[in-house]
Amino acid sequence: MKDFQYAAPTTIQAATSLLTEHGSGARILAGGTDIIVQLREGLREADIVVDIKKIPELRECQYSDESGLCLGAAVTCCEIYEDADLAGRYGALADSTHIIGGWQIQSRASVGGNLCNASPAADTIPALIVLNAEAQVTGPNGQRTIAADAFCTGPGINSLVDGEFVVAIQIPPQSASMGSAYQRFIPRNEMDIAVVGVGSWIELDADGNIANARISLGAVAATPLFAVEASQFLVGKEPSDDNFAEAAELAKQIATPITDMRGTAHYRTHLVGVLVKRTLTTALARAQA
């Protein structure tokens, strides 16, 4: 591991100038559960590591029925699923933050870090995609927002440019007729990277039919995918097993997984179908609850 400098700015402005000054030589650290491992194993290098979790805005977490959830980028997994109100509203996010690593990891790991690390198998990204989340980004050229489904551009690559970082993740408000869920398949019950991960979100209309739906897939392509056709298929339909099965088939069609030690392409595609059905069923139950 190469030597590097460490800085922990306490304002967004100070962080921006440090990041701008060092350009590609700077690495951001939130919980550090990805970046420290990557630096140690030589997968990434840094001249300076900029710790952003001392910036108050990045540790804040606010909900209102009007604007929804504003989740500071460095808020940890634990802080999300331990908040009963939040967890109840954003089922998919609670599901995914609950299964990232063990307690120790969950007490450090942030959703912002999970998103920015841009792993195709990251657990919170499909949840963020189905919840229609946006990243609020700041940088030398001011602020912009990036939709969760457009945020990752390749394995380990995101759409931020040098000097930019995510300040918060904005998620629309949730009403009682909405429900969401995330599930992944792993061979063990712990300590594994998703072989396939699927997030689903459903909004029911007054008749109990599907007013809106979103399905997202992880670990079956270079980036997490928003399954547009499968989602749209469900709109206006009855939330039946048959319709869920049809959505599952449509979702399978966009999966382009690889064969590796975590599973064959054939098996992964099959799992997409299984998990789409299972997460839709859970999301439905939550929307009906």
Next chain:
Amino acid sequence: MATTPYRVIGTRPVRHDGADKVTGKAVYTADFKLPGLQAGFVLRSPHPHAKIVSIDTSAAEATAGVSAVVTGADFPNVQDKIAQLGEGSVNLAHLSANCMAKDKVLYKGHAVAAVSATNAHIAEEAAAKIVVEYEMLPSVTDIMEAMADDAPLLHADLFTDDLGQKADTASNVAVHMHFEKGDVAAGFEQADVVVEAEFKTATVHQGYIEPHAIVADYNEDGRVRLWTATQGSFTCRQQTAEILQIGVGDVLVTPCEIGGGFGGKIAVYLEPTAAILSKKAGRPVSILMTRTDVFEATGPTPASFMRVKVGAKNDGTLIAGEAWIAYDAGAFPGGVIGPGCMCVFSCYDIEHAVVDGYDVCVNKPHTKAYRAPGATQVAFAMEQLMDELAEQLDICPLEIRMKNAVKEGSRRVDGPVYPQIGYVECLEALRDSDHWNSPLTGDNRGRGIAGGFWFGCGLKSSAACSVNSDGTINLLEGSTDIGGSRASLAMQLAETLGIESSDINPMVGDTDSVGYTDVTGGSRVTFATGLAAYEAGRDLQSQMKVRAAELWECETNDVSIADDGTFSGNGKTAGFKDLATQLFSSGEALVGRATVAPECPTNGFAAHIVDVEVDPDTGKVTILRYTAIQDAGTAIHPSYVEGQMQGGAVQGIGWALNEEYFFNDDDQMTNASFLDYRMPTMLDVPMIDTIIVETGNADHPYGVRGVGEPPIIPPPPAIGNAIYNATQTRMRELPMSPPKVWQAMQSSD
């Protein structure tokens, strides 16, 4: 509670090393520091098979802070010579070439050079500056491909030893062995039902929690001192001395606390390298492996390919068996095919049987023993075929096992006739268990059972006990303590002398201070070193008899020792501690000693039951309930016997469900970490229930049998049988991981 003739044996005292372990004070090799200690780093081959054309170490040597650089050229030439390492033997030339490659690398991770420096970062950076020029060679990791005529050859000088005859063309097959009893062809003719199938098992690693580590100090006087994690200090001493071409007396091995071995910490890997670095550096050197090094360069246990056929009569009597077994030896000959051949039919009395075994070199790390080495693979085949026979004959799986179980007088295919053994008793305990008698309900659920056998060996052990002025004892013994053996040895000595286990301070001696003792392996320590502790106690008692006679002014023969250790003579009596205290003030100090070499195996048997649930959509298997039953002979410390049974069962569950080495198209291992080499976590196994059966063992004063190894054997076939029971899908390949189970369920629909 059953009545027992014992006071100490069968109780559960606190272990002597417990406080150190739970407070973090126990000293492991990585904790051990010496003044001026240098950090070593081993450079390893990225290729599975290549000729080393040249190695340029000049840039590494020129790096500030570097104290030494070594390559294969610094290792003495060692002639082909077989060394006995207790539970196995090794060709020393191969052992040396495995520690440091000479002209060829044979697997990814094979050591090619090493650097020592003032700190680990400098050593690692300097090692990166070593330029190794490789000439790539074609490689092979699959057993059957390696056995083909046109396979890439690992060793140009390897000629198959075919039943004692050397072949005349080189091959990857090191040995073909053959065992036979009865007339197999005639046996199969008498069979009413015959089942036959091919089975495969994956390469799996012992997965001990502590990576290999060494501190070596090559002294100016020519003596090498080693602090290390080893299963056998004396075999470590011998291997290091032979590789360095110095006398065994010139090597001192001090065993540190050890974080698991399971057969994988018998061969040396780092010791000779660290010693040579230390000699060159003129300072002590430590080397610590990473987990990746451990996976890529230390002994996993063999993958296997097996074809097994069994015939039975309509009443369920087994009549004939035939097995063709190939195990991968890894990069060098000498895997564990021998015990595999001996164990395939070892649980059942089969009149006619034949076994052919092959030891096959492939471009993987040299395979090593792993808890009942070679037995788990064959049990996966045989114990599933037992269920297939039972199904065809419409007999209960337990009944067919009971009917054919080996007992006293049964002869194994490799020759030996069993003395009194406890397999039937294990099956009876299974039959009577709560688990077996609780119905299993629910969809996609199934129950399976399987048995297992492991020899358990004797070998050499030594112990000495020095009596303190208050009658307490310091017990010095030579077996490195992996499974709580300090406690089980102290308890046996306490039983012998009539004192408490807490009156004894057991200590594992270094190779300068204790008599020769073979490895902690073969489930032998509580049996053989226990025997040494017992004999040392007896030696002490006979000395004390002489001294008591002097004290009490009578003849030695007039002094008697009661079962509880009380001495009496000439109207006087004294307990052990009381007499020892009196004797201390009346003359010389008391030291008892013993060294033993029992030759008999201890013949351990186990039977397991498991309930599983299989997710029909994903193929994922959940273990719902598990009970391990085993004949311990006599359980000295029942908690540690149960611990062995539970630990073995969990390791076996790992083989069964997810553990395997993955290789890419370039024959490089791709999952050399605990993230993707999937051992079970605590969330993957239920509490393992245990039932200890105690049938005694006439070859040991307290009836001990080895218990460490049998419990790893039954889990894979028991789980295979349970999966079949749940899904009607027969799994013939390990691991039975979700993708494979799902795939098999698709094909059997």
